[in-house]
Amino acid sequence: MKVYLTSLGxxxxxxxxxxWSNDFSQFGISVVSDQAxxxxxxxxxxxxxxxxxxxxxQTIRRYHRNNPTAKxxxxxCYASLEKEEAQExxxxxxxxxxxxxxxxxxxxxxxxxxxxxxxxxxEPGSSALFSRNKVRAFIKVQDGCRYRCTYxxxxxxxxxxxxxxxDDIIEEINRLEKEGIQEIVITGVHVGGYGSDIxxxxxxxxxxxxxxxxxxxxxxxxxxxxxxPDNFFELFENKRLMPHMHLPIQSGSNRILRKMSRRCxxxxxxxxVQNVTKTIPEFNFTTDIIVGFPDESDEDYLLSxxxxxxxxxxxxxxxxxSKRSGTKAAGLPNQIESQIKKTxxxxxxxxxxxxxxxxxxxxxxxxxxxxxxxxGRETGNGNYRYYGYTxxxxxxxxxxxxxxxxxxxxxxxxITNIIDDTLLNVVALKELNHFSICKEFNSINVTQIS
Numbered sequence: 004m005k006v007y008l009t010s011l012g013x014x015x016x017x018x019x020x021x022x023w024s025n026d027f028s029q030f031g032i033s034v035v036s037d038q039a040x041x042x043x044x045x046x047x048x049x050x051x052x053x054x055x056x057x058x059x060x061q062t063i064r065r066y067h068r069n070n071p072t073a074k075x076x077x078x079x080c081y082a083s084l085e086k087e088e089a090q091e092x093x094x095x096x097x098x099x100x101x102x103x104x105x106x107x108x109x110x111x112x113x114x115x116x117x118x119x120x121x122x123x124x125x126e127p128g129s130s131a132l133f134s135r136n137k138v139r140a141f142i143k144v145q146d147g148c149r150y151r152c153t154y155x156x157x158x159x160x161x162x163x164x165x166x167x168x169x170d171d172i173i174e175e176i177n178r179l180e181k182e183g184i185q186e187i188v189i190t191g192v193h194v195g196g197y198g199s200d201i202x203x204x205x206x207x208x209x210x211x212x213x214x215x216x217x218x219x220x221x222x223x224x225x226x227x228x229x230x231x232p233d234n235f236f237e238l239f240e241n242k243r244l245m246p247h248m249h250l251p252i253q254s255g256s257n258r259i260l261r262k263m264s265r266r267c268x269x270x271x272x273x274x275x276v277q278n279v280t281k282t283i284p285e286f287n288f289t290t291d292i293i294v295g296f297p298d299e300s301d302e303d304y305l306l307s308x309x310x311x312x313x314x315x316x317x318x319x320x321x322x323x324x325s326k327r328s329g330t331k332a333a334g335l336p337n338q339i340e341s342q343i344k345k346t347x348x349x350x351x352x353x354x355x356x357x358x359x360x361x362x363x364x365x366x367x368x369x370x371x372x373x374x375x376x377x378x379g380r381e382t383g384n385g386n387y388r389y390y391g392y393t394x395x396x397x398x399x400x401x402x403x404x405x406x407x408x409x410x411x412x413x414x415x416x417x418i419t420n421i422i423d424d425t426l427l428n429v430v431a432l433k434e435l436n437h438f439s440i441c442k443e444f445n446s447i448n449v450t451q452i453s
Contacts, residue, residue, distance in 0.1 A: 004032045004115060007041035007073075009066075011059055012049025013157075014190045014224045016079060018141030019047055019104060026108035038066060041073050043111055048079035048089075051157055053325045056081050060092060067094025076111055078104055080160035084329070101146070101161050138376045138411045139186045140179045141224070144172055144208065148193035150227075152253075153264045153331040154293065154324065161192045166201050169211045176216045185374055185411055186220035186245075194223060195230025206235055213241050219413065220374065222396070225249040225291075228275055229266040236279050239286075246283050247317075247396035250276070251291035255310035256303035259296050262335065269310055276314045285369070287317035287362070287395035294351060295324045295344030297335035304347050308354050317362050317397065319355035323348050356424045363421045366397065373399055373416045373429060375409040391429075393418075399429045408439035 006027050010016035023045065024034045035041055044066050048059035059081040067075060071094070078099040082089045089098050097114050099107050145166040148158040176187055189209075191197065197205040205226075212221060222245045238244055254260050255269050280286050292307055311319055323344040326333040371393050379387030387406045391399055391414075400422060416429035 004042050005035045005040055006032050006043045006045060006111070007035050007038040008045050008047075009038070009062075010047035010049075010079070011062060012047075012051060012055060012080070014141050014188060015143060015146075015192060016047040016049065018143040018188075018190050021140060022143065023108055027111070030108060030112055032108075032112070038070055038073075041070060043074045043076065043115060044070065045107070045111070046075065046077045046079070048077055048081035050080040050084050050160060050327075051155075052322070053327065056085065063089075063092050063095060067092075074111075074114060076107070076114065078107060080157055083160045084156065138184070138374065139188060139222075140184045141188045141190045142172060142175060143167070143191055144189055144194065145191040145197045149196060149199065150193070150266065151264060151331075153262065153335070154296065154327070156327040156330055157192065159329055164193060164196050164199050166198050166203065168201070169203065169208055172208065173212060173215045176212060176218055180216065180218045183411060184218070185413060186222065187218055188222045188224055190224035193227065193230075195226045204232075205230065206232060206238070209238050209244070213238070213243065219243060220245055220394070223248050225251055227251065227266070228272050231275070236282070239283060245394045245396065246286040247289070247394070248286075249289045249291075252310060252314075253291055253293050254296065254299075254303065255292075255306035255308070256299070259299055259303050262298065263293075263296065263332070269306065273310060273313055280315070285366075285371075285395050287397065288314060289318040289320070289396075290314070290316050291320045291322065292351065293322050293324050294347045295339040297324070297332060297339065298337040299324075299339055308351060311351070311354055311358055315362060316355065316358060317395070318359060319351070321348055321351050321355065359424050360421065363397070363424075363427060366393075366418050366427065367420065368418065370415060370417045370432060371395075372413050373401075374413050375401075375411070377410055379403070379406045379409065393427075397427055398425060399427045401429050401431065403435070405435075405440055407435050409435075412438065 008020045008023055010020055027034055038044055046063055046066065049055040050059065063075065063077060074096045075094050076097045076099060077089055077095055080101065082098050083101045086098055086100065089095060097110065099110055145164060147161045147164040149164050151158060195205055197208055221243050226248055228250050239246060252272050253263055253265055257268050260268065276288050373391040373393055375389050375391035377390060379389050382388050382402060386402050386404050389401045389409050393399060401416065415432040417432055418427050418429050420428045422428055
């Protein structure tokens with residue numbers, strides 16, 4: 004039996020793939036990287052927007068068309084919110100709701116009537132590292148959200164907050180580090196709400212990870228600004244915490260923030276960002292902003308443009324508001340016309356790009372440790388191009404004349420120039436001769452240590 008795992012949408016969905024990979028492996032079911040080889044396909048769907056739901060349906064149909072003999076299980080937010088519709092899609096054999104995700108592998112085994120022992124012994128607790136990402140692991144620390152932002156369908160789909168124990172999380176991190184993982188991302192539906200149900204906090208969790216693990220690089224996925232205590236960023240004195248955080252603001256207008264039921268004001272948010280970057284100049288904040296929320300005036304929109312410039316965001320995810328049935332915002336008056344949303348979104352992208360370039364300019368000449376990902380790609384001129392990420396999560400590239408094995412390697416580099424608004428160029432600050440070198444031999448790739 005072979006299973007192919009795929010997801011749409013958020014990093015939490017990606018983290019859940021890792022969990023299922025482990026579960027399936029312990030049942031003796033192999034995880035494959037090519038859906039054509041699969042007996043079973045598991046699709047973790049998304050419904051954060053209407054477009055996400057459409058893509059989820061499209062993805063399900065495509066996988067069935069490409070591999071019609073494979074069983075298909077769908078789960079995630081689209082599967083939970085639109086269960087009846089999802090069950091009727093051609094090729095779908097089983098719908099698993101978000102509340103039953105922890106039993107997904109077991110339900111799959113029942114569907115497949117697969118009761119054989121594993122073909123080979125597996126060490127208890129081994130994580131069977133998910134093959135799609137062998138550099139960075141997403142650690143799901145909690146699920147659900149107790150807040151109800153008026154535009155958000157995900158909190159409805161995911162349900163109440165449920166946190167994992169600190170011991171369980173640290174055990175997973177230490178297991179992944181033994182398998183070669185260099186970087187983890189702490190993720191969840193409401194990361195900042197970690198521990199609300201077990202009398203703990205995100206601060207306590209991070210303290211424990213720093214004390215009880217040695218994983219080199221630790222990141223955060225999206226964290227709500229109101230969840231962070233005043234002393235939270237003191238934790239970043241430990242350089243294993245990467246100086247980057249995705250901190251969603253959603254609007255620069257307090258009037259619109261109130262309509263969204265967001266729990267912060269724009270001036271409070273801005274003060275937080277500016278205070279952190281004064282203390283940690285290299286800190287990179289990224290954010291989300293919704294354009295065209297119901298009743299958003301030109302003045303409200305300009306306030307959103309203004310906060311992008313003032314906060315100096317390294318990247319802005321810009322979303323045009325779309326109605327989601329079941330949310331309070333869908334019934335609000337003064338819905339914004341589509342063309343107005345498109346115009347505002349286009350201008351905001353330009354402003355966000357200008358701000359990002361300014362941040363890039365401040366990084367020229369900076370030296371930092373880069374975690375490289377993937378293999379070198381041929382450039383067409385005989386050289387090889389490599390990609391990686393700085394500690395503050397800017398994507399960089401390095402071009403070399405030799406094909407080295409740099410995947411999952413942390414290498415000191417200097418940032419030399421800007422390629423475009425998404426990419427920086429770097430040069431290595433140490434000899435790379437000790438890395439493996441790929442050479443062609445009789446049309447077979449072999450590895451030779453230099």
